[in-house]
Amino acid sequence: MGLTVYNTLTRNRDAFVPLDPTHVRMYVCGPTVYDRAHIGNARPVVVFDTLYRLLKRAFPKVTYARNITDVDDKINARAKESGRSIREITEETAAWYHDDMAALNALPPDVEPRATEHIAEMIAMIAVLIDKGHAYEAEGHVLFSVGSMPDYGALSRRSQDEMIAGARVEVAPYKKDPGDFVLWKPSSDDLPGWDSPWGRGRPGWHIECSAMSGKYLGTSFDIHGGGQDLVFPHHENEIAQSTCAHGPGTFARYWMHNGYLMVDGEKMSKSLGNFFTVHDLLAKAPGEAIRLTLLSTHYHQPLNWTDDGLAQAKQALDRWYTALERVADVAPGDGAAELAPVLAALEDDLNTPAAIAAMHDLATRLNKADSADDQARLKAALVDAGALLGVLQSTPEAWRRGGESGGPSDAEIDAMVAARTAARAARDFAEADRLRQALADAGVTLEDSAAGTRWRRG
């Protein structure tokens, strides 16, 4: 396959050549489990899930690892303020996360390692870094020494001088260099801690990803993904830890970063408080519509989340499902040739907007097709394209009916439609139109055809 990806490391669109063509390995930074996932958290999940689907199609084996960070000071703070146990909070939040991401049709990763289950690996890695002279112990902390690594800053393209000049935070006195970062820090008795050669403590943020990616994907693997905001310091520090521990030239070869999600032109983030959760959105829109909204902008661009954008994604899905329902009785044929433009768009650095445009073209031609052969090919292509983007996973009928939330039930609607059909048969159009209007007022649209009347919610 001719996949090219924009590689943050080279600032270029590079041809994707896996280290092992029989086994592609990808790591994506997962959530810190202390609160509901917001829509900005969902963007990388959906983007890299789409990449995962594309890779699975092209390569015999793909291992996708996404961590769960379940040891973190934000979690500790949440536990303290709520009076609940850390374990309770992390388990509950991880379960929410799984539910929400599944509702967005995100496939589960092959491996989902938890930080607290890999403390031993982290301690071992830290010990190696100390042995090799890349880390030092100070006041119960273990710090990575950025001065020990000449290439530090290569991913984010910043020199150490710049970082010192731009530093806006107070530098802890025990740091040899202001850029040094924590690998291990001491825990007081009321905080989670593990015994280590440096006393009871807990890991710094960055070390878990280095330790767990190394364990599950090997010291070198293909793709490392995450949000753009992780480029510095998180990914820079992961590179520092992993390459200093495992040797030059190791670690991830392609670094892919999705752009921010904006709301009203501002970056959405937990710290700004202008976020809304996937869970809340799912109450007002189907998961597929949320997913398609996230894929409607190229992953590298900022995405401004709006209700209108969500509505447009819903309409696109309506259009595709409608096209598929028309050929519900047609068995899918060989759609490979018709799928090619969709595939080409996705292989071009995951150009999902272009892929969506190609799907619209498939739908238009499917709507026009009158030969069974054309219908079979185009239907297969549209269904396959949907599987690549992780949409069209419902049936057209189920999609059309939506969920029963308030308003008349399916049975009530069916009864009104039957009454209207009877009125029409009797040419009582006033009564027929009254029923149509009553349903319209309840958000139900009717579509008459030779085959009968269909209805849709929304």
Next chain:
RNA sequence: GGCCGGAUGGCAGAGUGGUGAUGCAGAGGACUGCAAAUCCUCGUACGUCGGUUCAAUUCCGGCUCCGGCCUCCA
């Protein structure tokens, strides 16, 4: 202050050195008891000032504006 991105038609959003993105919205038409869905046809684009070129929205430079990173964040 340092470093990154971006600026496309009413809206969203791809892309390209020279002809069509696409979707939504809008206008007209076909179809329909009326609709809806579908199909056909049609507007309105590439921030600004220069440069390179036969030709620039696309390449180069200045400017303006917007956003982000440099601190926990996807």
